[in-house]
Amino acid sequence: MPGSLVRQFNQxxxxxxxxxxxxxxxAMTLPNFTNANNMLSLLRSVAVLxxxxxxxxxxxxxxxxxxxxxxxxxxxxxxxxQLVNTGAGLGTALTYGLLFALVMSLVCGLLIAYAExxxxxxxxxxxxxxxxxxxxxxITGTDVVYMSNDIGWIKFLGQGYFLGVPMxxxxxxxxxxxxxxxxxxxxxxxxxxxxxxxxxxxxxxxIPLRPTLVMQYVMSGGIAFIAGLITATSVAAMNTRxxxxxxxxxxxxxxxxxxxxxxxGRGNVRNVIVGTLLIGVLMNGMTIMDIQFTVQxxxxxxxLLLAIxxxxxxxxxxxxxxxxxxx
Amino acid sequence: MRVMKALSLALTxxxxxxxxxxxxxxEMKDPFRDAALESxxxxxxxxxxxxxxFDLAQAWGGVVKQQSQVYGMEFSSQDPNxxxxxxxxxxxxxxxxxxxxxxxxxPDMQSLARLMKQANSQGIVVVQLNMAGAVQTDAxxxxxxxxxxxxxxxxxxxxxxxxxxxxHKVALVQGVLTGGVSFYQVQGxxxxxxxxxxxxxxxxxxxxxxxxxARAITETVLQQHPDVCAVIDVWDGQGVGTGAAIKQAGLSxxxxxxxxxxxxxSMCDMLKDGTFSAAYNYNxxxxxxxxxxxxxxxxxxxxxxxxxxxxMYSPYRYMTAADVKDGTCWNAEDYAKILR
Numbered sequence: 001m002p003g004s005l006v007r008q009f010n011q012x013x014x015x016x017x018x019x020x021x022x023x024x025x026x027a028m029t030l031p032n033f034t035n036a037n038n039m040l041s042l043l044r045s046v047a048v049l050x051x052x053x054x055x056x057x058x059x060x061x062x063x064x065x066x067x068x069x070x071x072x073x074x075x076x077x078x079x080x081x082q083l084v085n086t087g088a089g090l091g092t093a094l095t096y097g098l099l100f101a102l103v104m105s106l107v108c109g110l111l112i113a114y115a116e117x118x119x120x121x122x123x124x125x126x127x128x129x130x131x132x133x134x135x136x137x138x139i140t141g142t143d144v145v146y147m148s149n150d151i152g153w154i155k156f157l158g159q160g161y162f163l164g165v166p167m168x169x170x171x172x173x174x175x176x177x178x179x180x181x182x183x184x185x186x187x188x189x190x191x192x193x194x195x196x197x198x199x200x201x202x203x204x205x206x207i208p209l210r211p212t213l214v215m216q217y218v219m220s221g222g223i224a225f226i227a228g229l230i231t232a233t234s235v236a237a238m239n240t241r242x243x244x245x246x247x248x249x250x251x252x253x254x255x256x257x258x259x260x261x262x263x264x265g266r267g268n269v270r271n272v273i274v275g276t277l278l279i280g281v282l283m284n285g286m287t288i289m290d291i292q293f294t295v296q297x298x299x300x301x302x303x304l305l306l307a308i309x310x311x312x313x314x315x316x317x318x319x320x321x322x323x324x325x326x327x
Numbered sequence: 328m329r330v331m332k333a334l335s336l337a338l339t340x341x342x343x344x345x346x347x348x349x350x351x352x353x354e355m356k357d358p359f360r361d362a363a364l365e366s367x368x369x370x371x372x373x374x375x376x377x378x379x380x381f382d383l384a385q386a387w388g389g390v391v392k393q394q395s396q397v398y399g400m401e402f403s404s405q406d407p408n409x410x411x412x413x414x415x416x417x418x419x420x421x422x423x424x425x426x427x428x429x430x431x432x433x434p435d436m437q438s439l440a441r442l443m444k445q446a447n448s449q450g451i452v453v454v455q456l457n458m459a460g461a462v463q464t465d466a467x468x469x470x471x472x473x474x475x476x477x478x479x480x481x482x483x484x485x486x487x488x489x490x491x492x493x494x495h496k497v498a499l500v501q502g503v504l505t506g507g508v509s510f511y512q513v514q515g516x517x518x519x520x521x522x523x524x525x526x527x528x529x530x531x532x533x534x535x536x537x538x539x540x541a542r543a544i545t546e547t548v549l550q551q552h553p554d555v556c557a558v559i560d561v562w563d564g565q566g567v568g569t570g571a572a573i574k575q576a577g578l579s580x581x582x583x584x585x586x587x588x589x590x591x592x593s594m595c596d597m598l599k600d601g602t603f604s605a606a607y608n609y610n611x612x613x614x615x616x617x618x619x620x621x622x623x624x625x626x627x628x629x630x631x632x633x634x635x636x637x638x639m640y641s642p643y644r645y646m647t648a649a650d651v652k653d654g655t656c657w658n659a660e661d662y663a664k665i666l667r
Contacts, residue, residue, distance in 0.1 A: 031551070032550060032551055035550065037550050038547070038550045038551075041543075041546040041547055041550055042547075044543075044546070045543035045546065045547070048539070135380060140663065140667065141385075141659055141660040141663045142380065142381060142382045142385065142591070142659040142660070142663065143378070143380035143381050144381070144382075144538075144564050144593070146567070146593050146596070149600060159571075159575060231539055234539065234542060234568075234571065235538040235539055235541075235542050235567050235568040235571045236567055236571055236602075237538055237564075237567045237568075237593075239536075239537065239538055239539075239564065240380070241380075241381075241409065241536065241537075242537055242539075244408070244409045244410075245535065245537065283543070284547055287530070287532060287543075287544050287547045287548065288547060288551055290529070290530050290531065290532065292504075292533075293501075293504060293532060293533035293535070294504065
């Protein structure tokens with residue numbers, strides 16, 4: 001039946017089709033695009049975005065949003081680097097950085113779960129707080145913290161290779177695999193879907209609603225720290241200025257693009273991977289074509305709009321699919 | 328006889344002089360010092376860069392603050408943290424506070440132009456750092472970015488231009504397209520490349536001042552053009568990413584990578600470890616001194632804000648690893664401490 005065939009085309013498949021289409025066009029028109037090394041650098045350039053997207057996924061599935069991820073990753077990792085520069089051992093510095101990210105996101109989670117502050121505001125405020133606190137008390141010098149060359153094994157995460165594959169890609173894949181397993185096979189993972197789908201009903205069935213919410217934010221904080229480590233070790237510096245950039249929107253972009261519903265309960269790691277791949281193919285192709293930066297942004301946003309329009313035509317919203325509180 | 332007379336006269340004179348010397352030394356005074364100190368004392372300097380968190384602004388402000396304290400002036404600073412809006416608001420607030428001097432940094436050509444004009448008409452001395460706005464005020468302290476861009480391009484032409492056994496391919500990593508530091512350098516670079524048509528500009532991309540973006544762009548460009556001869560990055564803070572990509576592609580020896588910056592310690596470190604092949608250093612501490620000079624000129628001459636307008640082009644120098652010695656670069660942390 002053609003009707004059901006059309007129904008099959010949800011946003012994830014549309015975006016996947018778009019990615020494949022773009023890939024084929026680039027492969028035919030651009031020299032060296034399908035070159036193995038170019039494929040690796042394509043994947044590598046979106047590895048951090050993908051890791052952050054997976055952290056965001058955990059929160060979005062529970063019908064939240066975490067706008068503090070970029071601030072969290074920047075400040076926690078920059079602080080770790082600074083501690084190393086001022087003489088702390090690498091292990092100690094990393095522990096402090098990770099703890100900072102976890103504690104801050106724990107506070108954020110508590111505010112959302114127990115004080116019932118909407119996630120949009122709580123995480124936005126937390127992003128400003130983390131950045132402000134970090135710049136005022138932790139990273140008091142220059143806003144770019146450089147990594148010393150002899151920092152040790154951690155450098156391998158950003159610059160190393162394993163079987164010819166750059167480590168950032170492998171770390172991203174590992175994070176994806178762990179989160180996929182967590183969401184699919186563990187009880188807390190399944191709870192996240194339930195909580196996101198219908199918080200009231202899940203509570204009645206005995207799911208620990210508030211602890212589940214807190215857990216989501218702590219997880220996204222921890223994942224942000226991992227993403228930060230990759231960012232910093234790849235370029236041997238952590239630039240805290242990226243907190244002011246629109247990176248967090250790019251993270252939301254790959255999550256939404258892949259078809260994860262912002263209304264919660266709908267989506268999986270696969271969606272984030274598809275969304276990330278589209279951005280990766282697009283950015284890589286446009287860099288090879290040497291398209292101007294401003295034009296790149298126009299193209300990127302047009303493709304996003306295209307994906308959303310296609311989705312809303314093929315899967316029109318109605319009273320059943322639309323939920324109150326949809327963003 | 329006349330000779331004898333002259334001799335004895337000279338003798339008496341010299342004896343008299345020798346006797347009088349100690350007394351003279353006691354009374355000898357610098358006749359201009361009091362007036363100069365008086366014109367500086369108690370004056371208010373307001374410092375408003377686009378952010379106080381980055382190395383350049385720390386050096387400029389640090390030097391000016393240190394000197395202003397020596398001469399009994401009041402120094403205050405604000406941190407708009409890269410927000411042009413916050414900066415314009417801060418400037419408007421300063422117009423009401425009426426300090427004697429505003430030291431500021433244009434985020435772009437237009438944002439502060441009207442406000443700076445207003446400040447000048449109120450008699451406030453305005454010193455602009457690193458980039459000239461659309462209005463000329465008492466002083467603009469900045470390296471001549473267009474000229475520096477031309478020189479950077481000249482160096483690249485030397486390495487990769489006509490007569491060299493290279494691919495003549497060059498890649499350029501810009502900052503934010505509208506930012507003056509990037510815009511003017513690129514203007515100079517492109518002018519020279521136009522005059523040297525053998526140079527082939529294979530990529531000209533903006534990395535948004537973000538080292539990670541610069542790294543990703545450069546990695547892709549190097550995949551496409553592994554025979555690239557030179558890479559230019561318009562700012563060393565972003566250049567760490569560009570340099571990392573070149574290094575990880577194993578092309579550090581082959582690719583001539585040139586960038587520019589204010590000469591903080593990180594620049595020396597990167598030159599030394601080979602991340603940068605060469606760099607133009609526009610010494611931000613020196614710029615702080617230039618700004619301080621401009622303030623002294625304006626205040627001591629008491630002509631009021633905007634009476635004399637000067638473009639003060641700060642010196643810059645070409646550096647390679649061979650020029651790096653202990654103390655060649657300055658430590659941003661030292662100046663950050665002064666500002667705090």
